[in-house]
Amino acid sequence: xxxxxxxxxxxxxxxxxxxxxxxxxxxxxIEHLSEDDPAxxxxxxxxxxxxxxxxxxxxxxxxxxxxxxxxxxxxxVKDNIDAAGWKTTAACEAFAHCAEADATVVARxxxxxxxxxxxxNLDQFATGLVGTRSxxxxxxxxxxxDYVAGGSSAGSASVVARGLVxxxxxxxxxxxxxxxxxxxxxxxxxxxxxxxxxxGVVPACRTLDCxxxxxxxxxxxxxxxxxxxGYDEEDPYARCNPMTAPVGMAEKPRLAIPETLEFCGxxxxxxxFEEARERLSLLAEMVTIDFSPFQELAALLxxxxxxxxxxxxxxxxxxxxxxxxxxSVRTIVASGYGYSALDYFAAEYRRAxxxxxxxxxxxxxxxxxxxxxxxxxxxxxxxxxPIAYNSEFGTYTNFTNLADLSALALPAAFRDDGLPxxxxxxxxxxxxxxxxxxxxxxxxxxxxxxxxxxxxLSDVIQTESFxxxxxxxxxIRLAVVG
Amino acid sequence: xxxxxxxxxxxxxxxxxxxxxxxxxxxxxIEHLSEDDPAxxxxxxxxxxxxxxxxxxxxxxxxxxxxxxxxxxxxxVKDNIDAAGWKTTAACEAFAHCAEADATVVARxxxxxxxxxxxxNLDQFATGLVGTRSxxxxxxxxxxxDYVAGGSSAGSASVVARGLVxxxxxxxxxxxxxxxxxxxxxxxxxxxxxxxxxxGVVPACRTLDCxxxxxxxxxxxxxxxxxxxGYDEEDPYARCNPMTAPVGMAEKPRLAIPETLEFCGxxxxxxxFEEARERLSLLAEMVTIDFSPFQELAALLxxxxxxxxxxxxxxxxxxxxxxxxxxSVRTIVASGYGYSALDYFAAEYRRAxxxxxxxxxxxxxxxxxxxxxxxxxxxxxxxxxPIAYNSEFGTYTNFTNLADLSALALPAAFRDDGLPxxxxxxxxxxxxxxxxxxxxxxxxxxxxxxxxxxxxLSDVIQTESFxxxxxxxxxIRLAVVG
Numbered sequence: 001x002x003x004x005x006x007x008x009x010x011x012x013x014x015x016x017x018x019x020x021x022x023x024x025x026x027x028x029x030i031e032h033l034s035e036d037d038p039a040x041x042x043x044x045x046x047x048x049x050x051x052x053x054x055x056x057x058x059x060x061x062x063x064x065x066x067x068x069x070x071x072x073x074x075x076x077v078k079d080n081i082d083a084a085g086w087k088t089t090a091a092c093e094a095f096a097h098c099a100e101a102d103a104t105v106v107a108r109x110x111x112x113x114x115x116x117x118x119x120x121n122l123d124q125f126a127t128g129l130v131g132t133r134s135x136x137x138x139x140x141x142x143x144x145x146d147y148v149a150g151g152s153s154a155g156s157a158s159v160v161a162r163g164l165v166x167x168x169x170x171x172x173x174x175x176x177x178x179x180x181x182x183x184x185x186x187x188x189x190x191x192x193x194x195x196x197x198x199x200g201v202v203p204a205c206r207t208l209d210c211x212x213x214x215x216x217x218x219x220x221x222x223x224x225x226x227x228x229x230g231y232d233e234e235d236p237y238a239r240c241n242p243m244t245a246p247v248g249m250a251e252k253p254r255l256a257i258p259e260t261l262e263f264c265g266x267x268x269x270x271x272x273f274e275e276a277r278e279r280l281s282l283l284a285e286m287v288t289i290d291f292s293p294f295q296e297l298a299a300l301l302x303x304x305x306x307x308x309x310x311x312x313x314x315x316x317x318x319x320x321x322x323x324x325x326x327x328s329v330r331t332i333v334a335s336g337y338g339y340s341a342l343d344y345f346a347a348e349y350r351r352a353x354x355x356x357x358x359x360x361x362x363x364x365x366x367x368x369x370x371x372x373x374x375x376x377x378x379x380x381x382x383x384x385x386p387i388a389y390n391s392e393f394g395t396y397t398n399f400t401n402l403a404d405l406s407a408l409a410l411p412a413a414f415r416d417d418g419l420p421x422x423x424x425x426x427x428x429x430x431x432x433x434x435x436x437x438x439x440x441x442x443x444x445x446x447x448x449x450x451x452x453x454x455x456x457l458s459d460v461i462q463t464e465s466f467x468x469x470x471x472x473x474x475x476i477r478l479a480v481v482g
Numbered sequence: 483x484x485x486x487x488x489x490x491x492x493x494x495x496x497x498x499x500x501x502x503x504x505x506x507x508x509x510x511x512i513e514h515l516s517e518d519d520p521a522x523x524x525x526x527x528x529x530x531x532x533x534x535x536x537x538x539x540x541x542x543x544x545x546x547x548x549x550x551x552x553x554x555x556x557x558x559v560k561d562n563i564d565a566a567g568w569k570t571t572a573a574c575e576a577f578a579h580c581a582e583a584d585a586t587v588v589a590r591x592x593x594x595x596x597x598x599x600x601x602x603n604l605d606q607f608a609t610g611l612v613g614t615r616s617x618x619x620x621x622x623x624x625x626x627x628d629y630v631a632g633g634s635s636a637g638s639a640s641v642v643a644r645g646l647v648x649x650x651x652x653x654x655x656x657x658x659x660x661x662x663x664x665x666x667x668x669x670x671x672x673x674x675x676x677x678x679x680x681x682g683v684v685p686a687c688r689t690l691d692c693x694x695x696x697x698x699x700x701x702x703x704x705x706x707x708x709x710x711x712g713y714d715e716e717d718p719y720a721r722c723n724p725m726t727a728p729v730g731m732a733e734k735p736r737l738a739i740p741e742t743l744e745f746c747g748x749x750x751x752x753x754x755f756e757e758a759r760e761r762l763s764l765l766a767e768m769v770t771i772d773f774s775p776f777q778e779l780a781a782l783l784x785x786x787x788x789x790x791x792x793x794x795x796x797x798x799x800x801x802x803x804x805x806x807x808x809x810s811v812r813t814i815v816a817s818g819y820g821y822s823a824l825d826y827f828a829a830e831y832r833r834a835x836x837x838x839x840x841x842x843x844x845x846x847x848x849x850x851x852x853x854x855x856x857x858x859x860x861x862x863x864x865x866x867x868p869i870a871y872n873s874e875f876g877t878y879t880n881f882t883n884l885a886d887l888s889a890l891a892l893p894a895a896f897r898d899d900g901l902p903x904x905x906x907x908x909x910x911x912x913x914x915x916x917x918x919x920x921x922x923x924x925x926x927x928x929x930x931x932x933x934x935x936x937x938x939l940s941d942v943i944q945t946e947s948f949x950x951x952x953x954x955x956x957x958i959r960l961a962v963v964g
Binding site: 206207233242305308309311312315336337339340341342344345348349352355356360 | 688689715718719724726787790791793794797818819821822823824825826827828830831834835837838842
């Protein structure tokens with residue numbers, strides 16, 4: 001039997017769930033989900049659904065409808081994010097533990113009515129951009145099973161792209177919320193650091209980690225971030241939005257593209273980006289910038305002392321159960337022991353200089369646009385060069401969190417071989433909404449099918465407006481500082 | 483001959499310099515200054531004055547009077563801050579180099595008309611709170627020559643306290659802009675990190691360093707910070723004022739004092755603080771708070787990986803000319819090699835937690851009030867226990883920059899032995915102006931003589947209002963964030 005809810009966007013789910021038979025609809029959904037699917041690490045059973053539904057009914061009796069914008073909407077969570085009563089594995093059995101409480105982001109989504117149907121597979125400890133570094137198996141690309149899904153949030157991207165759930169949470173330290181969005185033709189919102197709480201998230205680099213949102217549409221990714229986000233005083237790295245960033249984008253924005261682009265020899269990806277660039281030039285004024293400071297900063301993330309954050313996060317597993325770790329992940333994480341505090345500060349000073357330079361460059365444009373990844377690889381290729389090919393995927397993502405930027409990965413084009421190619425919009429911290437504004441315009445203009453569902457944007461016309469982003473030229477600065 | 487300008491406040495200098503004979507007045511001043519005075523490392527000669535005066539005349543021809551708020555006003559600069567054409571020694575001959583350009587803060591003061599008359603002595607590499615760790619000699623206390631002046635900005639505090647110059651720049655990483663203010667009965671403004679540029683300043687802990695201002699009055703310290711401060715895009719750690727902090731203080735503010743106070747057995751300091759506390763209770767509602775999170779954070783500064791920033795800053799001198807270093811400074815700075823990047827991140831995570839806790843505590847009050855130092859020592863005592871006694875002085879200062887706070891050290895009382903005792907107001911980042919508002923009120927109420935000049939506040943009644951701080955209850959939030 002086919003899955004009736006396949007590819008439903010957030011608002012379709014919400015609309016139908018409000019109409020009734022919500023629990024039965026979720027029951028039908030989980031019938032379709034299988035733990036043999038390498039995208040999942042753990043799935044809700046019927047008892048879990050019933051418990052959650054009961055809690056939702058209690059909430060619904062206490063609250064107004066407006067307070068439950070995700071009433072009965074199913075979602076998935078990357079398995080490095082805690083959900084009370086579920087195991088958090090981070091894709092490492094020796095590390096796994098049962099979470100006593102929801103991560104703040106999960107708690108906020110559940111308080112808005114959302115129902116957790118599964119925890120998703122990932123590159124172990126969120127260390128990777130490939131989706132193959134997991135004892136739960138490699139997650140195949142949703143458009144071609146020989147290819148990688150990208151990672152580390154591989155499972156979350158996969159289940160969204162296939163339309164099983166309307167949204168899923170990922171995390172993004174080096175690009176884990178963007179690369180798998182690009183490889184699976186969906187939207188990946190990498191919010192400003194500190195907007196979405198990381199309380200209850202297994203750290204990768206705790207000073208840089210972001211929780212991210214995957215959805216089929218920009219509207220849905222934005223709606224999820226709005227519900228999951230907000231200052232969390234229990235997260236020491238949470239930040240308040242200073243409300244000084246633009247919340248929209250000019251009718252004809254100024255977008256920067258790197259002067260020289262690297263595709264690692266992948267001509268299909270290059271052609272797809274060329275196509276995207278041409279379509280972008282219909283919507284925006286295009287300029288080019290020197291990309292070398294971005295590249296230098298990107299290299300600091302893995303070839304620099306921040307890898308010691310990963311070491312710190314999993315030191316116990318690394319020391320007591322090294323055999324439980326993926327060999328590539330183990331090699332990377334162990335390299336953190338090699339850095340001194342002096343190495344850290346030398347790198348931090350350089351980071352600050354490069355970040356300042358990058359912020360100056362970005363001040364002259366509305367956003368930077370890059371390919372989400374320069375290339376993609378098959379599962380076979382990835383097994384041959386697990387570290388080098390992974391690094392290539394981070395070419396256009398690794399610098400983002402070190403420079404304190406916001407980013408939005410968008411579907412852009414299909415390659416001749418049928419694989420998707422993505423672009424990513426990048427801007428300073430708190431420009432998330434401005435990026436979403438343009439992202440929505442882009443998605444409307446490009447007319448691509450959504451994820452791997454075969455549906456188009458016009459199939460999911462919003463039945464009710466759900467915190468919509470106006471694709472207008474609104475640009476408000478609430479304060480001018482200097 | 484006595485020095486006519488002794489103890490002149492900023493506005494008196496400005497008023498008289500505008501009236502004419504400005505160069506002659508500065509000439510008379512430098513006649514009174516001596517390089518035998520351990521407060522100085524280098525002094526302007528007549529040729530330097532004449533060059534600076536000529537540059538000022540050129541400026542005056544180009545600019546309006548209002549653009550030269552420091553017209554012809556002499557000042558001193560701690561010798562870890564660059565001034566073009568002057569040596570920067572950081573109190574270490576082997577490290578010394580001639581500065582090619584002004585530090586941003588010096589450039590801004592000169593552009594406002596100020597004339598640099600000397601570079602001041604300091605604890606070598608700004609590593610100390612004592613003022614004795616310098617080959618240029620120990621700086622004696624301005625109220626009793628057997629006692630220390632406090633440091634590391636010892637010379638700057640000394641020349642301001644004696645009324646030689648109306649203001650001087652210091653730096654403050656661990657308390658170097660506050661402890662010597664407290665020990666010499668002057669005002670020490672430790673601004674929010676990133677407000678005053680550190681470009682052209684020899685780093686101590688580069689991620690934490692602040693340039694600070696010393697003056698006899700709160701008005702003058704504030705005026706200096708206003709001129710010297712402002713976003714500097716050439717300083718990677720510069721920050722924009724988000725304009726969300728209160729700019730004034732309630733008529734009867736709520737002030738916190740540590741529940742238990744440490745005075746290291748110094749009953750005179752304890753009695754002075756008790757006196758200050760009683761007078762504070764006339765101006766404010768007093769509450770007590772648990773000080774242990776502040777203490778835990780303070781300990782991280784020297785018994786933690788941030789000392790590796792000092793190591794990084796002077797590694798070349800430490801490796802190539804260790805004999806040129808003060809033995810205590812060398813011991814401290816060399817300890818930075820002992821920390822790994824993992825140590826750094828473990829400490830950084832704890833720092834972030836403690837800082838968050840502290841910010842929550844401070845959100846319930848207008849400011850924290852602490853003794854500036856729990857005790858003071860003689861030069862003889864300091865020679866006996868150069869590291870342990872130094873640490874005591876940092877009890878109420880070391881946590882401030884790690885928690886991203888603003889601070890204002892104020893004269894508070896005189897002890898029975900004639901030594902001054904200070905209090906320090908502390909509040910979150912960008913509360914500088916609110917602190918200055920209350921500091922002005924406090925200084926008006928306390929009626930103490932200024933520095934070691936024998937003058938009182940009423941002697942220096944402002945002839946013109948110079949960016950005055952209104953001691954009113956104005957409290958504006960330009961934006962509410964959440």
